Amino acid sequence: MSAEGEYDCIVIGAGVQGSFTAYQLAKKNQKTLLLEQFLLPHSRGSSHGQTRIIRRAYDQDFYTHMMEECYELWAQLEREAGVKLYRQTGLLVMGPENSESYQQFKVTLQRNKTPMVVLTHDNFSQHIPNVNLAPGDGAFVDISAGVLFADRALRTVQGQFQKLGGVIRDNETVTNIKPGPVVTVSTSAGVYRAKSLVITAGPWTNKLLAHTGLQLPLEVVKINVCYWKEKVLGSYNVKRRFPCFLLTEGEEAKEHIYGLPSNEYPGLVKICYHMGSETDPDQRDKQTDRSDIEILGRYVTRCLPGLVPEPAVVESCMYTLTPDRHFVLDCHPAYINIVIGAGFSGHGFKFGPVIGKLLCELSLGEMPSNDLSPFRIRRFHAKTKSAL
Ligand SMILES: Cc1cc2nc3c(=O)[nH]c(=O)nc-3n(C[C@H](O)[C@H](O)[C@H](O)COP(=O)(O)OP(=O)(O)OC[C@H]3O[C@@H](n4cnc5c(N)ncnc54)[C@H](O)[C@@H]3O)c2cc1C
Numbered sequence: 558m559s560a561e562g563e564y565d566c567i568v569i570g571a572g573v574q575g576s577f578t579a580y581q582l583a584k585k586n587q588k589t590l591l592l593e594q595f596l597l598p599h600s601r602g603s604s605h606g607q608t609r610i611i612r613r614a615y616d617q618d619f620y621t622h623m624m625e626e627c628y629e630l631w632a633q634l635e636r637e638a639g640v641k642l643y644r645q646t647g648l649l650v651m652g653p654e655n656s657e658s659y660q661q662f663k664v665t666l667q668r669n670k671t672p673m674v675v676l677t678h679d680n681f682s683q684h685i686p687n688v689n690l691a692p693g694d695g696a697f698v699d700i701s702a703g704v705l706f707a708d709r710a711l712r713t714v715q716g717q718f719q720k721l722g723g724v725i726r727d728n729e730t731v732t733n734i735k736p737g738p739v740v741t742v743s744t745s746a747g748v749y750r751a752k753s754l755v756i757t758a759g760p761w762t763n764k765l766l767a768h769t770g771l772q773l774p775l776e777v778v779k780i781n782v783c784y785w786k787e788k789v790l791g792s793y794n795v796k797r798r799f800p801c802f803l804l805t806e807g808e809e810a811k812e813h814i815y816g817l818p819s820n821e822y823p824g825l826v827k828i829c830y831h832m833g834s835e836t837d838p839d840q841r842d843k844q845t846d847r848s849d850i851e852i853l854g855r856y857v858t859r860c861l862p863g864l865v866p867e868p869a870v871v872e873s874c875m876y877t878l879t880p881d882r883h884f885v886l887d888c889h890p891a892y893i894n895i896v897i898g899a900g901f902s903g904h905g906f907k908f909g910p911v912i913g914k915l916l917c918e919l920s921l922g923e924m925p926s927n928d929l930s931p932f933r934i935r936r937f938h939a940k941t942k943s944a945l
């Protein structure tokens with residue numbers, strides 16, 4: 558398509574997944590429009606903030622496998638744009654030695670021959686000062702893990718997309734989608750048409766899918782992003798090689814607790830609980846539940862004695878959860894030229910480059926270069942409401 562307002566592909570949502578998808582499409586010479594409801598950059602979705610963890614440590618082989626290509630693609634983007642997006646810190650994984658969850662993380666890394674170091678109770682404090690390893694807990698380090706500079710990454714990929722001729726229209730909300738061989742997308746400012754449409758709208762996915770008669774079993778939760786003050790400045794700092802960490806489960810927590818070394822705010826360590834309370838993405842400031850902060854406070858008191866056990870800064874972000882916590886990467890069941898990337902369940906940032914590539918392949922009708930069976934919509938069966 559070449560007339561004004563007509564595109565090969567329209568991508569809705571300029572978070573990490575939409576931005577990488579648009580970039581991949583532009584790389585393949587597709588005339589692409591990326592639509593975003595807020596003025597960019599913004600902090601009202603799931604992709605904002607300075608940092609995210611990147612890791613190979615997973616409890617499922619398919620994620621560890623996908624990470625091989627992700628690391629390559631992140632490095633490729635760094636070279637292409639001449640910016641630093643990743644800093645290696647390692648990821649300390651801890652959890653009850655005999656629990657299924659901890660063992661799955663450990664065994665997946667071992668099976669995939671991922672560089673790792675197993676720590677013992679005897680040598681733990683020598684390698685990781687200022688952390689108490691609970692009795693009965695095991696620990697290992699995923700060596701190649703580290704920090705992604707999230708806001709910078711988003712700016713970079715959007716910039717590269719524009720350099721390739723891609724068009725970003727921000728401050729423009731999609732208000733209607735009319736499916737068909739040519740999809741018509743109406744926004745608060747205009748009407749656009751394209752051969753294919755990619756929906757990467759994060760927490761707003763079901764609001765947009767309603768225009769296409771589909772609802773997915775997605776739950777949106779608000780995450781309190783907590784920063785904890787070092788009692789001695791620098792003791793958990795990235796420059797002192799303090800690693801990212803992940804507690805698979807613990808005395809006070811059924812879900813993961815994870816943290817990143819102090820870096821973006823001097824003297825403050827980011828530590829979050831991997832669960833929150835349900836919210837409407839347009840009303841998230843009304844969700845004031847702080848039970849996750851109480852869990853974190855108890856954990857900090859017990860295991861991180863060098864931190865003040867009350868958060869100094871609390872920001873917010875959202876997860877869009879699927880029932881099995883695996884992503885949705887698929888074509889719409891009724892419209893093959895509408896592609897959906899959603900449900901990243903609080904762990905999708907690191908996969909952005911590969912997800913962009915896969916959603917681009919789906920929208921071009923190409924055979925996806927990875928096995929998408931864990932990510933298909935049909936796995937939800939009865940939970941997928943369709944009015945079609
Ligand atoms: C606190 C927190 C910590 C995390 N930590 C990690 C981590 O360490 N490692 C990791 O890999 N992942 C992590 N994640 C997960 C990761 O950040 C998300 O999976 C990812 O950002 C999801 O991106 P997205 O593009 O799907 O959604 P979003 O970033 O929400 O993007 C969707 C976009 O669509 C736009 N939009 C929606 N509706 C419309 C409309 N009608 N019209 C126009 N635009 C629209 C929105 O405004 C938004 O910009 C974390 C997430 C949070 C919240």
Ligand SMILES: O=C(O)[C@@H]1CCCC=N1
Binds near residue numbers: 612813903904
């Ligand atoms: O994806 C990540 O690495 C983080 C940490 C673990 C839980 C979710 N997000």
